[in-house]
Amino acid sequence: MQQTGLSPDFGFLERAEAAGPFNAAECFQCRKCTNGCPATFAMDLYPDQVIRLAILGRKEEVLHSKTIWVCASCETCSTRCPNGVRIAELMDYFKELAVRLGIPSPEPAVTALHQTFLENVRYTGRVFEGALLPVFLLRSGQLGSKLEKGTWRDEVKLGWQMFRKGRLALVPKFIQGKGEISSILRPSK
Amino acid sequence: MNVTYYPGCSLEGTARDYADSIHGVCAALDIRLQEVPDWNCCGATAAHCIDHAASIGLPARNLKQAAQLPNSDMLVPCPMCFNRLRTAVWEQKEKGAQTDAELPQIWDLANFFAAEGMIRKLSAQVRKPLKGLNVVCYYGCMASRPPHITGATDYENPQSLDRIVAALGGTSVAWPYKTDCCGASLMISRPDMGYKLVGKLYDMAKRVGAQAIVVSCQMCQANLDMYQDKIEAEMSRLFRLPIIYFTELIGLAFGLPGTKGWLSRHFTDPLPLLRKGGLLD
Numbered sequence: 002m003q004q005t006g007l008s009p010d011f012g013f014l015e016r017a018e019a020a021g022p023f024n025a026a027e028c029f030q031c032r033k034c035t036n037g038c039p040a041t042f043a044m045d046l047y048p049d050q051v052i053r054l055a056i057l058g059r060k061e062e063v064l065h066s067k068t069i070w071v072c073a074s075c076e077t078c079s080t081r082c083p084n085g086v087r088i089a090e091l092m093d094y095f096k097e098l099a100v101r102l103g104i105p106s107p108e109p110a111v112t113a114l115h116q117t118f119l120e121n122v123r124y125t126g127r128v129f130e131g132a133l134l135p136v137f138l139l140r141s142g143q144l145g146s147k148l149e150k151g152t153w154r155d156e157v158k159l160g161w162q163m164f165r166k167g168r169l170a171l172v173p174k175f176i177q178g179k180g181e182i183s184s185i186l187r188p189s190k
Numbered sequence: 191m192n193v194t195y196y197p198g199c200s201l202e203g204t205a206r207d208y209a210d211s212i213h214g215v216c217a218a219l220d221i222r223l224q225e226v227p228d229w230n231c232c233g234a235t236a237a238h239c240i241d242h243a244a245s246i247g248l249p250a251r252n253l254k255q256a257a258q259l260p261n262s263d264m265l266v267p268c269p270m271c272f273n274r275l276r277t278a279v280w281e282q283k284e285k286g287a288q289t290d291a292e293l294p295q296i297w298d299l300a301n302f303f304a305a306e307g308m309i310r311k312l313s314a315q316v317r318k319p320l321k322g323l324n325v326v327c328y329y330g331c332m333a334s335r336p337p338h339i340t341g342a343t344d345y346e347n348p349q350s351l352d353r354i355v356a357a358l359g360g361t362s363v364a365w366p367y368k369t370d371c372c373g374a375s376l377m378i379s380r381p382d383m384g385y386k387l388v389g390k391l392y393d394m395a396k397r398v399g400a401q402a403i404v405v406s407c408q409m410c411q412a413n414l415d416m417y418q419d420k421i422e423a424e425m426s427r428l429f430r431l432p433i434i435y436f437t438e439l440i441g442l443a444f445g446l447p448g449t450k451g452w453l454s455r456h457f458t459d460p461l462p463l464l465r466k467g468g469l470l471d
Binding site: 122 | 199200202203204205206207228229230231233234235236237238239240241242243244247248251255331332334335336337345369370371373374375376378379380382383386387416420454455456457
């Protein structure tokens with residue numbers, strides 16, 4: 002957990018709930034969310050801790066945490082919460098807020114994949130998988146490290162296998178309503 | 191029977207085997223699929239993670255497009271798309287917006303096929319029962335959770351795929367990981383996480399004696415099928431578990447000629463298992 006001292010932002014939860022509702026204040030720390038979460042092994046804060054810190058207004062710790070990004074959105078937590086706290090949805094709210102506030106992501110690859118995906122949709126209206134992975138590798142800076150380590154061959158091999166098995170479209174499909182799509186998506190930075 | 195059909199992006203790419211098997215099976219059952227005109231991406235994980243407005247707006251446009259067709263049912267094979275479409279309806283209703291007056295019922299494809307009338311139709315057309323085939327049914331997350339969106343009542347222990355497998359004459363073995371997460375898009379951005387989550391599934395499937403894993407989600411299929419050799423290398427174990435779409439199983443049991451072609455697109459080859467069991471020439 003990143004220590005930033007006590008600098009609570011008492012409006013934090015209130016603003017979140019206005020965007021929700023996520024019912025975070027209902028949390029009584031039973032930890033059912035954390036115990037059922039399949040991704041805790043990759044988290045720096047447990048889901049119940051994220052909720053608790055949010056209630057306490059410890060915005061910095063929440064928004065800088067890896068947890069919000071490695072949450073797989075599997076919805077087990079929200080489904081099982083006895084008090085109807087929308088934990089997974091709250092994780093989404095925090096991710097979006099962190100991006101808006103320009104907080105550097107502690108999981109840059111995860112963030113880059115989401116951003117690449119939406120740019121891809123903006124361009125064609127549908128996802129064009131043929132461009133998704135290469136652009137993501139470029140954007141996330143993984144291409145460089147893959148070239149260094151020689152693991153780029155794995156990606157090329159996977160792409161080639163997908164193509165050979167007819168599982169990779171080579172040409173994007175542009176939809177008619179592309180204009181509508183760009184007005185639905187938030188302007189990219 | 192005419193139904194509205196929302197394929198979703200991956201059915202035009204990675205999951206073309208799924209798309210083709212759906213078309214094949216629906217033709218055999220006289221279900222005519224009418225694609226949503228000029229549909230767009232539902233936004234998937236990316237939109238609900240970092241652009242909430244788009245995560246509602248993108249599926250809402252699809253609902254508007256779907257309303258141009260007169261059908262009362264809309265089939266959605268991708269559980270992610272299904273989830274996002276239902277979320278858009280739910281959120282618009284929550285916010286008091288006028289919506290579902292002309293909206294078709296949005297169906298998760300597996301649930302549509304598992305409805306009672308449809309199960310009878312499936313059983314009636316079985317020519318080659320899947321005798322001796324032991325599988326586990328893997329549902330993943332999005333067709334079941336969260337239940338206020340999906341409408342699922344059996345979200346901790348879904349039954350749709352099990353009922354379909356039984357109707358086809360196969361055996362679905364009980365296992366505890368029916369609805370555990372496959373890692374979804376983390377397989378690309380955090381492969382270490384994806385490998386760990388999926389490896390756990392293989393291990394349990396093997397422990398209960400399954401010969402294959404049956405899925406209804408193209409994301410689960412891709413994550414379990416395409417990286418299996420890498421995960422095997424990582425875990426120093428061989429699983430060789432075919433990951434088969436339920437629609438492909440229906441094709442097999444119906445004896446549809448296209449089935450072999452669909453199954454040949456998988457990375458973890460299902461053909462040896464099916465040949466050995468006498469289910470495929």
